[in-house]
Amino acid sequence: MKKINFNNIGLVDLHLHLDGSLSLNSVKSLIRLNGMKNCYNDDELLNKLQVSDGCKDLNEYLEKFDFPLTLLQTEESLKLAVHNLLDELKMQGFIYAEVRFAPQFHTSNGMSQEQAVAAAIEGMKKAELDSNLILCCMRGTDNHEENIETVRVAKKFLNNGVAAIDLAGAEGLFPTKDFRDIFEMASEEGIPFTIHAGEADDFKSVEDAISFGASRIGHGVRSVENEKVLSELAKKKIALELCPTSNLNTNIYKDISEYPVKKLMDAGVIVTINTDNIMVSNTDIKKELSMLAETFGFDEADIRRFERNAIECSFADDELKIKLISKYKLQ
Numbered sequence: 471m472k473k474i475n476f477n478n479i480g481l482v483d484l485h486l487h488l489d490g491s492l493s494l495n496s497v498k499s500l501i502r503l504n505g506m507k508n509c510y511n512d513d514e515l516l517n518k519l520q521v522s523d524g525c526k527d528l529n530e531y532l533e534k535f536d537f538p539l540t541l542l543q544t545e546e547s548l549k550l551a552v553h554n555l556l557d558e559l560k561m562q563g564f565i566y567a568e569v570r571f572a573p574q575f576h577t578s579n580g581m582s583q584e585q586a587v588a589a590a591i592e593g594m595k596k597a598e599l600d601s602n603l604i605l606c607c608m609r610g611t612d613n614h615e616e617n618i619e620t621v622r623v624a625k626k627f628l629n630n631g632v633a634a635i636d637l638a639g640a641e642g643l644f645p646t647k648d649f650r651d652i653f654e655m656a657s658e659e660g661i662p663f664t665i666h667a668g669e670a671d672d673f674k675s676v677e678d679a680i681s682f683g684a685s686r687i688g689h690g691v692r693s694v695e696n697e698k699v700l701s702e703l704a705k706k707k708i709a710l711e712l713c714p715t716s717n718l719n720t721n722i723y724k725d726i727s728e729y730p731v732k733k734l735m736d737a738g739v740i741v742t743i744n745t746d747n748i749m750v751s752n753t754d755i756k757k758e759l760s761m762l763a764e765t766f767g768f769d770e771a772d773i774r775r776f777e778r779n780a781i782e783c784s785f786a787d788d789e790l791k792i793k794l795i796s797k798y799k800l801q
């Protein structure tokens with residue numbers, strides 16, 4: 471198998487969580503910035519931030535966000551974390567990224583959701599990479615007000631750093647169908663959205679997300695269980711944000727050879743390849759793309775097509791999309 475040469479490919483990530491993607495350097499800087507004492511060596515830090523090979527499921531995976539979130543409770547920390555992440559992506563050969571986070575998880579020291587988002591946007595503007603933020607609403611039963619506030623804040627910063635909202639969290643415990651009102655509100659406000667669906671829960675979750683009007687689906691791999699859902703995704707050009715290693719971590723698949731990327735493509739579904747959580751999953755976009763190339767025989771033209779798909783179905787405005795596609799020859 472020929473190795474993919476990434477030098478000529480402009481990389482894109484549409485599904486990337488800030489709190490799960492802090493580099494070790496970033497974490498150390500944040501510890502210092504927060505005036506905390508770092509009582510861990512690098513291995514111990516990695517242990518706190520990364521899933522082990524024995525990770526059981528999505529719920530265990532989600533526990534790895536606890537520590538980084540304690541470091542992201544001030545405006546300065548958020549600014550630094552977003553700036554660092556985008557700089558790191560730029561160094562890797564990225565041309566565009568959509569970074570997501572849940573502002574309601576950054577309020578434990580008194581910061582408001584609005585302040586958190588304003589700080590993240592400031593960090594974003596300091597970096598040189600073209601990017602947008604996606605604000606995550608969270609699955610749960612006692613945070614409805616917080617989710618409504620996230621929609622309000624998204625509207626306030628829409629097209630000024632924020633491009634969309636999302637629904638994240640434990641899909642198996644809190645089904646997508648219970649969050650219809652959040653997305654009705656987003657639709658009324660003209661806020662585009664993606665929804666994590668068909669990951670820990672089955673294809674019906676994707677069906678619900680489509681019925682809400684989602685522009686994209688986070689993961690969505692379990693759509694392969696139902697022909698009707700597949701054809702609807704294809705017909706409506708609703709792209710899937712695939713994150714292969716993350717799905718291996720949460721034991722949706724035991725081996726990458728089971729990953730349904732080909733089945734989805736054969737059904738005419740638009741797929742994009744993403745990392746989900748660079749630190750938690752110990753991955754990066756080149757690893758994800760190389761793993762798929764090795765397993766399924768994709769070549770550089772295929773990889774280029776994934777990146778073009780990603781730009782086309784990104785939440786970037788049309789002007790930026792056209793610029794990126796022509797500048798990086800993604801046709």
Ligand SMILES: [Zn+2]
Pocket residue numbers: 485487638666688746
């Ligand atoms: Zn995700």
